[in-house]
Amino acid sequence: xxxxxxxxxxxxxxxxxxxxxxxxxxxxxxxxxxxxxxxxxxxxxxxxxxxxxxxxxxxxxxxxxxxxxxxxxxxxxxxxxxxxxxxxxxxxxxxxxxxxxxxxxxxxxxxxxxxxxxxxxxxxxxxxxxxxxxxxxxxxxxxxxxxxxxxxxxxxxxxxxxxxxxxxxxxxxxxxxxxxxxxxxxxxxxxxxxxxxxxxxxxxxxxxxxxxxxxxxxxxxxxxxxxxxxxxxxxxxxxxxxxxxxxxxxxxxxxxxxxxxxxxxxxxxxxxxxxxxxxxxxxxxxxxxxxxxxxxxxxxxxxxxxxxxxxxxxxxxxxxxxxxxxxxxxxxxxxxxxxxxxxxxxxxxxxx
Amino acid sequence: xxxxxxxxxxxxxxxxxxxxxxxxxxxxxxxxxxxxxxxxxxxxxxxxxxxxxxxxxxxxxxxxxxxxxxxxxxxxxxxxxxxxxxxxxxxxxxxxxxxxxxxxxxxxxxxxxxxxxxxxxxxxxxxxxxxxxxxxxxxxxxxxxxxxxxxxxxxxxxxxxxxxxxxxxxxxxxxxxxxxxxxxxxxxxxxxxxxxxxxxxxxxxxxxxxxxxxxxxxxxxxxxxxxxxxxxxxxxxxxxxxxxxxxxxxxxxxxxxxxxxxxxxxxxxxxxxxxxxxxxxxxxxxxxxxxxxxxxxxxxxxxxxxxxxxxxxxxxxxxxxxxxxxxxxxxxxxxxxxxxxxxxxxxxxxxx
Numbered sequence: 293x294x295x296x297x298x299x300x301x302x303x304x305x306x307x308x309x310x311x312x313x314x315x316x317x318x319x320x321x322x323x324x325x326x327x328x329x330x331x332x333x334x335x336x337x338x339x340x341x342x343x344x345x346x347x348x349x350x351x352x353x354x355x356x357x358x359x360x361x362x363x364x365x366x367x368x369x370x371x372x373x374x375x376x377x378x379x380x381x382x383x384x385x386x387x388x389x390x391x392x393x394x395x396x397x398x399x400x401x402x403x404x405x406x407x408x409x410x411x412x413x414x415x416x417x418x419x420x421x422x423x424x425x426x427x428x429x430x431x432x433x434x435x436x437x438x439x440x441x442x443x444x445x446x447x448x449x450x451x452x453x454x455x456x457x458x459x460x461x462x463x464x465x466x467x468x469x470x471x472x473x474x475x476x477x478x479x480x481x482x483x484x485x486x487x488x489x490x491x492x493x494x495x496x497x498x499x500x501x502x503x504x505x506x507x508x509x510x511x512x513x514x515x516x517x518x519x520x521x522x523x524x525x526x527x528x529x530x531x532x533x534x535x536x537x538x539x540x541x542x543x544x545x546x547x548x549x550x551x552x553x554x555x556x557x558x559x560x561x562x563x564x565x566x567x568x569x570x571x572x573x574x575x576x577x578x579x580x581x582x583x584x585x586x587x588x589x590x591x592x593x594x595x596x597x598x599x600x601x602x603x604x605x606x607x608x609x610x611x612x613x614x615x616x617x618x619x620x621x622x623x624x625x626x627x628x629x630x631x632x633x634x635x636x637x638x639x640x641x642x643x644x
Numbered sequence: 645x646x647x648x649x650x651x652x653x654x655x656x657x658x659x660x661x662x663x664x665x666x667x668x669x670x671x672x673x674x675x676x677x678x679x680x681x682x683x684x685x686x687x688x689x690x691x692x693x694x695x696x697x698x699x700x701x702x703x704x705x706x707x708x709x710x711x712x713x714x715x716x717x718x719x720x721x722x723x724x725x726x727x728x729x730x731x732x733x734x735x736x737x738x739x740x741x742x743x744x745x746x747x748x749x750x751x752x753x754x755x756x757x758x759x760x761x762x763x764x765x766x767x768x769x770x771x772x773x774x775x776x777x778x779x780x781x782x783x784x785x786x787x788x789x790x791x792x793x794x795x796x797x798x799x800x801x802x803x804x805x806x807x808x809x810x811x812x813x814x815x816x817x818x819x820x821x822x823x824x825x826x827x828x829x830x831x832x833x834x835x836x837x838x839x840x841x842x843x844x845x846x847x848x849x850x851x852x853x854x855x856x857x858x859x860x861x862x863x864x865x866x867x868x869x870x871x872x873x874x875x876x877x878x879x880x881x882x883x884x885x886x887x888x889x890x891x892x893x894x895x896x897x898x899x900x901x902x903x904x905x906x907x908x909x910x911x912x913x914x915x916x917x918x919x920x921x922x923x924x925x926x927x928x929x930x931x932x933x934x935x936x937x938x939x940x941x942x943x944x945x946x947x948x949x950x951x952x953x954x955x956x957x958x959x960x961x962x963x964x965x966x967x968x969x970x971x972x973x974x975x976x977x978x979x980x981x982x983x984x985x986x987x988x989x990x991x992x993x994x995x996x
Binding site: 313433434438440441444445447449506507508509582592597601621622623627631634635 | 781785789801860926932933934938940949973974980
């Protein structure tokens, strides 16, 4: 069997990290990279950590240049957070008859906030005989799929809390801005009002995924976003918060079923949590039969986790029958320690 | 759509518990129960906790009386721990064209120790257009599927420890005997030698499931079994261990890849662990990128967990295409809080 052929669309921290990871794996080749502006015409290796060495070069091109029928088995799209802004790109890939793994947070469960676009993606995928999924560490695993999995050993579930207390210190300048690191309380409040602070994208998706999986009909989802004001100066590689200003962004999400609060999301993100004695971790707390009281500490780092999840879902999405999938529809993700080709059904391979 | 129709084969603690759970759920009926000896001809309600009330009675019958073509959508078989001893029963159900969920520990990954029987079950299932899976809390989730899931957010994995420290106190007399509760150290050693102490069944299955999922080729699996000798008298509802005797059974399992120990199972089970300060819990400890250090404490209770897992997999196995499945092949288990019929694909329903 030919190696699994992958195109990466978007060579930022996530797409670049996926390239680095794929270059370490067996039975898989990066056959194309899509970028824009001044990146076009340059080598992918100029934008990732791995040295090219004696590998054939991968020249960054436009979507039309790179993504052509039969060019790859899958495209990893790492360009957006929102289904609406990603839609045309995803449609373009599917129409070339190539499978898609998207890192867009909303694509982890697009039926939550964009049911019409989700329906269209499903139809386009089926019409072109390929499949598409959105995933990442969160949404994608920690605050949703892992919760669903743990309900699997429950007879009944009454209430769910999913908590992710994580450090933003490893992240770069873009995340510092999105999360409001270093700004004043008033600037934070204004930023939330104007929509300039995105914070975490994914509560609607995680809550809807959990509820749909276990058969709760969620009638209302709300969320709040508050600054985490620091008492002391905090400094991370790309962030700085003076005492009194925001060192992070605390988001909470609430899903209601029959008028009752049934699913709670609690996701405080900040730089240098250790400095103020905050222990990071991923928590699944289920009130049910039995109770679940689970923690992974420290948390799975967001960057590595998203990179791994997207790469590890490649075989599953190639093998899936045509259509739009979410993480609750496919077998569990798993690290790929062997040859990626061993995981591919021959009849599902595009580049034979 | 007709309610999901279920037959339960074996009304011990597990099968009886599944009956009780199913009677609380919407969109599902128990249409038959299979037992043996003096149970035949009696009411299922004589052997479970739920009162019959004004429900139609379910009279326990022989397999031939109860399991007939078109009689149910699925049979839950709760009769065995081993694939070899369960095989004829599983074959019989499949040949009547009915799907199967088995609680037999070895059936969680029958290709580990009974590859030939696994192949036959796959062929028989396909020839009869139905599907079969083995599951339970362990093997089935805690020491294998949960581990695999957490590798899904890893770029690389070097070493895996799966630890389950649990209490045997809720269990009945049969488990007390199987695990050697109350016997002397010498009796325990003799029991291990003679094969009379079964201890935990499932390490070969869990290790093989993890290794196959992530692409490690396991060349050797070994296990050890030691008494947990107690310093103090310990008493549980069905067990008693005098100071000096066995209050439990500590099992360890080891999976080797390329001569290196890569997967470790650590599973000490005992009555009244709290009495001696042992904190119970389920642990997933992965050395990799990133490290995973997860604990659910206290542990998911074995009985409830197995009952829930088998019931919660019913929709997945009805919907699956014909063949033999394991937990790494199907979407994650999830509690069923709504109408079970909402989870069934109409074309997969046997009793229309």
